[in-house]
Amino acid sequence: MTYHNLLFVLAAFFAVWAVMARKLLTSAIMLALVSVTVSLIFFDFGAPWAGVFELSVCAGLITVLFIGGVSLIRTEEEKRPEGRARFYALPLALAAFAIAAWFYLPPFFEELAGAKVLVSGGGTIGAALWGLRRPDLLGQVLMLAAGVFVIKSVFPRRTEK
Amino acid sequence: MSAFAMDWYLIALVIFTGFYCMLASRSIVRQLIGLELISKGAMLTVISAGHQTSNLVLAQALLITMIVIEVVVVAAGLALLVKNFRIHGTADIWKLDGLKG
Amino acid sequence: MDKGLLAYLLIPLLSAVIIPFAARRRALLADILANVTLLAGLANIAWLALRPSVIQGGFADIPGDGFSLLLVGAVYLVALCVTFFSAWFMPEGQPNRAAYYSLLLVSVSAMTGVVTSTDFFTLYVFIEVLAVTSFALITTDESAGGIEGALKYFFLTFPASALIIVGVAVMLLSLGSLSFESLRIAMSAEAPAAAVTFSAALILLGFLIKSGVVPFHTWTPDAYQGAYAPVSAHLAGIVTKISGVYAIIKLATLLRFFDGRAQALSEMLMFLGMLSIAVGALAALRQTDFKRMLAFSSISQVGYIVLAAGLGTPLAVMGAVFHLINHATFKTVLFLNSASVEKATGTTDMDKLGGLEHSMPWTSWTSVVALLSTAGVPPLSGFWSKLLIILALWEAGLRGYAVMALLFSIVTLAYFMMMQKKVFFGKKGQAAESSAEVSAPLLAPAVLMCGIIVALGLLFPYFYTYVKVVAERIIL
Numbered sequence: 001m002t003y004h005n006l007l008f009v010l011a012a013f014f015a016v017w018a019v020m021a022r023k024l025l026t027s028a029i030m031l032a033l034v035s036v037t038v039s040l041i042f043f044d045f046g047a048p049w050a051g052v053f054e055l056s057v058c059a060g061l062i063t064v065l066f067i068g069g070v071s072l073i074r075t076e077e078e079k080r081p082e083g084r085a086r087f088y089a090l091p092l093a094l095a096a097f098a099i100a101a102w103f104y105l106p107p108f109f110e111e112l113a114g115a116k117v118l119v120s121g122g123g124t125i126g127a128a129l130w131g132l133r134r135p136d137l138l139g140q141v142l143m144l145a146a147g148v149f150v151i152k153s154v155f156p157r158r159t160e161k
Numbered sequence: 162m163s164a165f166a167m168d169w170y171l172i173a174l175v176i177f178t179g180f181y182c183m184l185a186s187r188s189i190v191r192q193l194i195g196l197e198l199i200s201k202g203a204m205l206t207v208i209s210a211g212h213q214t215s216n217l218v219l220a221q222a223l224l225i226t227m228i229v230i231e232v233v234v235v236a237a238g239l240a241l242l243v244k245n246f247r248i249h250g251t252a253d254i255w256k257l258d259g260l261k262g
Numbered sequence: 263m264d265k266g267l268l269a270y271l272l273i274p275l276l277s278a279v280i281i282p283f284a285a286r287r288r289a290l291l292a293d294i295l296a297n298v299t300l301l302a303g304l305a306n307i308a309w310l311a312l313r314p315s316v317i318q319g320g321f322a323d324i325p326g327d328g329f330s331l332l333l334v335g336a337v338y339l340v341a342l343c344v345t346f347f348s349a350w351f352m353p354e355g356q357p358n359r360a361a362y363y364s365l366l367l368v369s370v371s372a373m374t375g376v377v378t379s380t381d382f383f384t385l386y387v388f389i390e391v392l393a394v395t396s397f398a399l400i401t402t403d404e405s406a407g408g409i410e411g412a413l414k415y416f417f418l419t420f421p422a423s424a425l426i427i428v429g430v431a432v433m434l435l436s437l438g439s440l441s442f443e444s445l446r447i448a449m450s451a452e453a454p455a456a457a458v459t460f461s462a463a464l465i466l467l468g469f470l471i472k473s474g475v476v477p478f479h480t481w482t483p484d485a486y487q488g489a490y491a492p493v494s495a496h497l498a499g500i501v502t503k504i505s506g507v508y509a510i511i512k513l514a515t516l517l518r519f520f521d522g523r524a525q526a527l528s529e530m531l532m533f534l535g536m537l538s539i540a541v542g543a544l545a546a547l548r549q550t551d552f553k554r555m556l557a558f559s560s561i562s563q564v565g566y567i568v569l570a571a572g573l574g575t576p577l578a579v580m581g582a583v584f585h586l587i588n589h590a591t592f593k594t595v596l597f598l599n600s601a602s603v604e605k606a607t608g609t610t611d612m613d614k615l616g617g618l619e620h621s622m623p624w625t626s627w628t629s630v631v632a633l634l635s636t637a638g639v640p641p642l643s644g645f646w647s648k649l650l651i652i653l654a655l656w657e658a659g660l661r662g663y664a665v666m667a668l669l670f671s672i673v674t675l676a677y678f679m680m681m682q683k684k685v686f687f688g689k690k691g692q693a694a695e696s697s698a699e700v701s702a703p704l705l706a707p708a709v710l711m712c713g714i715i716v717a718l719g720l721l722f723p724y725f726y727t728y729v730k731v732v733a734e735r736i737i738l
Contacts, residue, residue: 004164008171011205015175015198019182024190031194034175038201042224045212050224054204057228062197062235069239070190073246086185090178097177105173109166112435115457119216119438128222135379136226139387142275142371146391147233149364150398152282154240156357176424183421192417199424206431214438223383223434227427230390237394238416244401245409 004044011037016094020087024074028066035059049125168209176202189242193235200231270307270334271374274299278367285360293349296363300342300370307335317724321731328732329583333377333508336590339714340500341370343707347598348492350703351605362402366496369395373504381441382430382465386423389472389505393419396501402490411481411488418481419505422471429464432457445516459524466513466527473506475568476538479561486557491601494553498560499594503586507567511582514571515736528572535569536663538562543673547680552600552610555681556593562674563589563636566667570651573658580733581650584725588635588643588718595632595711599625602700602708603685612681617690622699626686628708633682635715637675643718646726 011034018030035058042051129137175198182195204227211220277299285292310316311324311331324331345366352359372395375388397412433440436457437448448458474482482502486494514531517524542562549555567589570582602625603618604610619626635644648671655664699705718725 005167005171008168011201012171012174012178015178015201018194018198019178019186019191024188027191027194031197034198034201038205041205042208045208045217047208047211047217047221047224050208050221053225053228057232058201061232065235065239066190066193069193069242072243073190090181090185093181094174094178098174101170101173105170106166109169110163112169112432112457112460113163113165113213115436116214117436117438119214119219123218125218125221125225128218129225132219133222133226133383135375135381135384136222136387138271139375139384139391140226140229142368142375142391143230143233143387143394145275145278146365146368146372146394146398147236149278149361149368150233150237150394151240153358153361153365153398153402154237154244156361176428180421183417189413196417196420196424199421200427203424203427203431206428207434210431210435213435216434216438220434223430226383226387230387233394234390234420237398241397241401241409241412241416244404245413248404248406248409 004041007037007041007044011041016090019090022084024070025067028063028070031066032059032063035062165209165213169206172202172205172209175205189238189245193238193242196238197231197235200227204228267330267334267374267378270303270338271371271378273303274367274374275371278364278371281364281367282360285363289355289359292360292363293345296345296367297342297349299367300338300345304335304338304342307331307338311335311728321728324728324731327735328728329736330377332583332587332728332732333504334374336587337370337373337377337500337504340496340590340594341366343594343598343711344492344496344499347495347601347704347707350701351492351601356403358402362399365395365399369399369496369501373500376504377508380443382426382433382445383440385509386426386430389426389509390423392501392505393423393472396493396497396505399493399496400485400489402493405488405490407488408490409488411485414481415485418478419472422468422478424468425471426465426468429461429468432461432464436461442512442516449516455524459527462513462517462524463527466510466531469506469509469513470534470568471506473502473510473564473568474561475506475534475564476541476561477534479538479541482561483554483557486560486597487551487554491604492598494557495594495597495601498557498597499590502560503564503567503589507564507571507586510568511571511579511586514574515579518574528574531572532569532660532663535565535567535572536666538565538568539667539670540565543670543677546677547673550612552603552612552615552681552685553597555612555677556596556600559596559636559674559677560589560593562670563593566648566651569663569667570654573654573660575654575658576733577650577657578654579736580726580729581647581654583732584650584729585644585647588647588715591711591715591718592632592635592644595628595708595715596636598704598708598711599629599632602704605704606698606700612684615685616688617686619686620690622686624699624705624709626682628705628712629686630682631712631715632708633675633678635719637678638671639675641719641722643715643722646719646722 014030014034018027021027039051039054179195179198183192208220211217277295281292281295372388372391379385397415400412401408437444471478486498539562542558546555546558567582567585570578635642638645638648652664652667
């Protein structure tokens with residue numbers, strides 16, 4: 001098994017662990033590990049910019065947000081743990097899916113790969129973002145503005161009281 | 162089997178895990194984790210497609226936008242979680258059954 | 263992206279950013295700024311599309327494909343009604359007042375972005391912005407129902423977005439580009455059909471979930487019922503239509519270029535449309551909550567649009583576009599009226615209401631106009647769009663679908679009549695005793711929309727010319 005495949009298997013493994021972990025904190029950390037693995041995959045594909053963003057933003061910032069959220073509700077969560085049976089069934093369900101999909105999906109994906117169109121995509125990321133994807137940049141600005149207003153709306157500063 | 166088909170097969174497993182988590186769990190945090198897993202899978206498909214067609218520059222440009230979106234979505238989801246926790250005192254999604262019909 | 267319409271995106275964004283600073287001193291400035299921005303935009307659009315010279319020229323001077331401009335007009339119209347309504351509806355000193363208007367304006371920007379985008383990924387980006395703003399808007403009043411609706415919305419739309427992204431990735435793989443134009447070219451060429459169809463199917467599935475078509479409709483009633491009252495008009499009137507149905511119409515018209523190779527997809531779309539018409543109408547019959555009933559009716563009307571989009575002939579697309587606009591007008595009236603009823607009586611439970619006709623005549627009669635338009639009674643605008651859809655179905659040889667669509671339009675009339683009888687006519691309920699008509703500014707948006715419904719119905723020939731130009735530009 002090559003390094004490349006190993007990374008994908010690791011990502012799937014951490015994903016299962018994140019779902020099955022009993023404590024939410026463990027889940028959040030496993031999610032961070034999935035992110036790290038995914039960013040390693042990006043580096044392996046030769047996409048360093050995506051890897052750096054994934055590593056710093058998803059593995060860093062989002063994990064911090066998650067751990068903040070988890071620590072807020074942890075006491076309540078420990079008081080009433082949810083039933084574990086459905087989570088113990090995950091490996092079983094996943095195995096069933098994996099075996100069934102083994103016969104159908106890879107041939108289908110081979111067909112998809114056969115239909116690919118090669119594009120000579122040159123240039124730098126910055127040029128591509130600015131030149132080709134300018135509306136997306138506008139969308140990003142809009143998204144950040146929306147995020148700020150969402151936080152302002154959900155946690156308003158109360159003047160009275 | 163080509164490397165591409167193997168990659169996408171494993172991505173399909175990750176996405177399945179995410180959906181399973183969203184269906185099985187009642188906790189909002191766990192549902193968010195499932196959502197994250199699904200979107201990780203989606204990101205992997207984009208980069209893999211870009212790699213396959215030697216169009217990585219475009220794929221990375223798309224991915225950076227997707228990551229920005231993801232942060233805002235997760236932050237907003239956690240804000241909802243906190244607000245829900247304040248109003249209902251629980252993070253359990255099936256306890257919410259005030260609306261019926 | 264359509265450069266000519268960029269200003270309609272940037273100006274609301276600008277005033278959304280200004281509002282929190284302006285409102286720090288005087289809260290009233292937030293209302294004024296939001297209303298003025300939207301009114302100015304609407305006046306500008308009216309000047310672009312409704313100048314006498316343009317009408318005389320058969321709308322040939324409309325920039326772009328005309329569809330975008332029409333939808334931007336609808337977005338501004340509904341948003342203006344909602345902002346105007348909420349300026350009087352919202353209690354004084356609501357702590358997140360400024361943020362509410364900012365979010366409304368950002369959602370207007372995002373919707374403009376959606377309808378002017380020329381590329382699937384840009385479409386996705388703006389739809390995400392729209393989703394984020396709309397679930398924050400749902401929870402504006404911090405009620406228990408609002409947060410529940412918002413959570414259900416959240417956990418159904420974002421997995422749908424992930425499906426769209428996987429579809430985009432497959433498209434990147436098999437086309438190398440993401441624009442609508444390249445899909446159109448690939449479809450008319452002898453491209454390998456399987457991969458492109460697969461990606462179109464994934465994207466379509468995502469948008470079907472987002473528009474609340476029947477097997478995926480579970481979030482819709484909860485979100486509409488739980489939402490802050492004016493926001494439910496915004497959501498039902500325009501937001502879910504732009505974030506889901508618009509893309510379905512766009513994709514369905516593109517699928518036609520596949521000449522038969524994506525037949526299964528179109529047929530599935532039509533089947534789901536018919537299913538939503540039936541399930542939505544039958545479920546609406548047995549609701550006891552005013553807003554929840556309107557939500558099911560909304561599912562049923564979306565079914566008509568999806569059915570027509572799936573058919574994809576020029577006449578059907580015209581019907582779909584026209585019904586989209588009509589849906590925006592009549593659903594806004596009905597939801598705003600339900601908000602008025604809620605404000606006057608404190609409840610939307612239909613068993614407790616009744617006999618509001620005498621105390622709230624304006625609300626009652628605007629509801630009558632809107633519901634007759636929904637049910638497709640001539641000469642109101644809803645009649646023409648349903649007529650176009652049913653004619654298109656009949657012409658395409660789908661007699662069964664045509665008859666079913668006609669029958670369920672009668673069911674629509676039935677459940678709305680029941681609603682009207684329970685809420686406005688009949689015996690005075692306990693809630694109706696102490697209620698009085700809401701103030702004139704709260705009625706103004708509903709009256710304006712009713713005027714538009716009647717005008718669109720009576721001036722149908724002009725509108726038909728416009729929609730025909732649109733359908734020709736989209737399809738040819």
